[in-house]
Amino acid sequence: MVHPERGGTPLRALLSNQFFSLQGLDLVAGFMLYFAVFCVVGWLIEMTYLGTARQGMINSGFLQGPFIPAFACGTLLIYPFTLLAAMFPVWLQLVLFAILATIIEYMAHWTLEKILGIRIWDYSDEFLHFQGRICLKYTFFWLVLVTLLVYVLQPLAVAFIEHLPRPVLRPLALIMFVIIGADYIYSIRLFGRLSRAITRVCGLMGLESGPLHDLQFNRPRIMNEKKRVKKLLHLAANRELEQTVLTRLFVDRLWLAEPAFQAAIRDIIDHPKFQAWHDHQDNASLTYRQHLRIAELSWRFCQAMGFDATAAARGALLCAYKRCKLSPISHARTVLFPQTTVLQWVTKDLGKTNRVERDIILWYKWPINFKAPATMEALMVSFAAKLVKSLEYRPALAHLYKAELEIAAHG
Structure with missing residues (x-):
């Protein structure tokens, strides 16, 4: 739903439209598709960031497809807060959103570690980290992303979804949700199988498997090996x-x-x-x-x-x-x-x-x-x-x- 009275140009009006006007099952489908869109957007942002390491194209998420559900969960949680926190100054809203995103990052890391026993990222080498799961540097990173999300990406995603023909909206949302769900199940089974193989070979070779799991599965730790080498030497x-x-x-x-x-x-x-x-x-x-x-x-x-x-x-x-x-x-x-x-x-x-x-x-x-x-x-x-x-x-x-x-x- 566009509100022309909020701005003098179509773009300004478009970016001022942060919330769905859909109702009933269409609203449910809208949120499902919103989740799918930001799974892909999060993956693209992460892949671009990791690509600066000059190691080719890197699948930046836990899933095998181009999806990062943790990023999408964050956008879904921030969505209602953009309305609830509207009474606060803009700077305070953004700080609160960045803190919320950091909490989501912590919970995503904790869940993966407890369920699969793997650490997909590790900030132990970063300044002011907590348990290697979150750190100050990436909280600032989330602050920048949240600003981009609230003022650009969220309005664009809402406009895109609301302009979809109603006969297309529900089936498309269901298809994307099934694809992401199937990928999640497949990825859990895949990581479990690979993790068991590493545990077994470590046992056969007389190696301690715990730290070596980190060596195989912790992507940021692998990418930052040169930093640790300097310290160790x-x-x-x-x-x-x-x-x-x-x-x-x-x-x-x-x-x-x-x-x-x-x-x-x-x-x-x-x-x-x-x-x-x-x-x-x-x-x-x-x-x-x-x-x-x-x-x-x-x-x-x-x-x-x-x-x-x-x-x-x-x-x-x-x-x-x-x-x-x-x-x-x-x-x-x-x-x-x-x-x-x-x-x-x-x-x-x-x-x-x-x-x-x-x-x-x-x-x-x-x-x-x-x-x-x-x-x-x-x-x-x-x-x-x-x-x-x-x-x-x-x-x-x-x-x-x-x-x-x-x-x-x-x-």
């Missing part, structure tokens, strides 16, 4: 362990690996184009050494779990491959779609891949990419990659490779 013990791991584990030799593992990857590491890539620069050489360890550790994990160890080891090496010279277009593609580009390079330069290897190449960085891996082998590679690359978990590597480190020390 201030301690002499950590510097010594890091040097030990780098010099005795991350080596180009496969002298402690099983013959079957060496045979599985021999054609890849002997391929001229693969060798040209890792000999091209120091960076690539370090990446290659890391991925040798990821491949070997993935092999161990998959053997212990009864998965395809050969495909896991090969995929763990192939996903690191890069071409030495890139055109500007290719460089842009690697920024937006890094692993899709790698898969194309691997197929053209190194040969065909099987289904498991493709799944590893595309999705081993999960949750720092668009979807979860479809195969358990890819999950094992994803877990191994985080374990090998995370300085924080070097003690776990020292445990896994205890015999190798002792042999190297006396060799």
Whole structure:
């Protein structure tokens, strides 16, 4: 419902219309569609924000589709408060809305942790945080978003929904609600299955599963690894362990690996184009050494779990491959779609891949990419990659490779 008397221009009138004029079942359908719209809007905002990390397109939510229900729940709760708080000054309204959004963020985090045992975000490294669930920085972030919501997004969403033909409104609202509900059920089952797999492999390998769940599933923690590395390296013990791991584990030799593992990857590491890539620069050489360890550790994990160890080891090496010279277009593609580009390079330069290897190449960085891996082998590679690359978990590597480190020390 537009109120022309509130402003002198159509846009001003449109943005002044913050509330539905729908009634009965149409109002219920309107709110259902309002919820769906802001699930998508929240996902777009989060994806844009996370995209600044230059790690390609990242699915920013818990669900597999483009939906963030926590954001939509926040907008639904704020909706009536825009009317109830109208008597207060604008600045006080916005502060109250930001606090409300922060409370919603806390409850969403608490619910996911208690139901699934995972922490999708962690603000432990942020200034003035509470239990790693909320922090001052993101309360200011919510203040900006709430201002945008109340004065721009909410009126636009109301206008869009109210202008839908009535025969379209109810079916569309129901369809969107069913899609989001089905995605929620699927995502809970998916995370549960993946979480159980990580718990099992940790048990089989003698690792403490609790902290390592955080390593696999906590997206902001993974993305902020460099910050923690700087802090950890201030301690002499950590510097010594890091040097030990780098010099005795991350080596180009496969002298402690099983013959079957060496045979599985021999054609890849002997391929001229693969060798040209890792000999091209120091960076690539370090990446290659890391991925040798990821491949070997993935092999161990998959053997212990009864998965395809050969495909896991090969995929763990192939996903690191890069071409030495890139055109500007290719460089842009690697920024937006890094692993899709790698898969194309691997197929053209190194040969065909099987289904498991493709799944590893595309999705081993999960949750720092668009979807979860479809195969358990890819999950094992994803877990191994985080374990090998995370300085924080070097003690776990020292445990896994205890015999190798002792042999190297006396060799």
